[in-house]
Amino acid sequence: MYGVKPRIFKRKQRQATVYYPNWWYVAPTIINTFLESYNFSGKKIVLFATSGGSGFGKAVAGLKPSVSADAEIVEGKILNSAHELKQWEKSLL
Numbered sequence: 001m002y003g004v005k006p007r008i009f010k011r012k013q014r015q016a017t018v019y020y021p022n023w024w025y026v027a028p029t030i031i032n033t034f035l036e037s038y039n040f041s042g043k044k045i046v047l048f049a050t051s052g053g054s055g056f057g058k059a060v061a062g063l064k065p066s067v068s069a070d071a072e073i074v075e076g077k078i079l080n081s082a083h084e085l086k087q088w089e090k091s092l093l
Contacts, residue, residue, distance in 0.1 A: 013043075014042070014043060014044060015043065015044045015045075015046060016040065016043055016044070016045050016046070017045075017046050017048060017076065018031065018034070018035075018045055018046070018047055018048070019048045019049065020047075020048075020049050020050075021049060021050050021051070022049035022050065022051040022054055022055075022056065022057075022059060022078065024054065024057075025054050025055065025056070025057020025058055025059065026057060026058055026059050026062045027047070027049070027059045027062060027063055031063060031066075032062070032063060032065075032066040033066075035063060035066035035067050036066045036067075039068070040067045040068060040071040041068045041070055041071060042070050042071065043071050043072070044071075044072045044073075044074065045063075045067065045071060045072065045073045045074070046074055046075075046076040047059060047060070047063075047073065047074065047075055047076050048076040048077050048078075048079070049077075049078050049079070050078075050079050050080075050085065051078050051079070051080050052080065053080050054078075055078055056075045056078060059075070060073050060074070060075060
């Protein structure tokens, strides 16, 4: 249903993983909108991104204003090639 927010955390869950394409060292603004739409208070947010070659750059700094002060955002992993993405995907199975 439109306008209904899904529950994204279980009661004791302390960590969320956010995947996105990294654009010129920052996350796309839709990720800020997503973070602003949910309560991440007291949660640790781990970033994972695909990229054509850049690192996280200013992604954490750009996303931090979109969450409460007690939410922690940390760099996870950047996947810069199809090979890296496939290897990482296999490691999850």
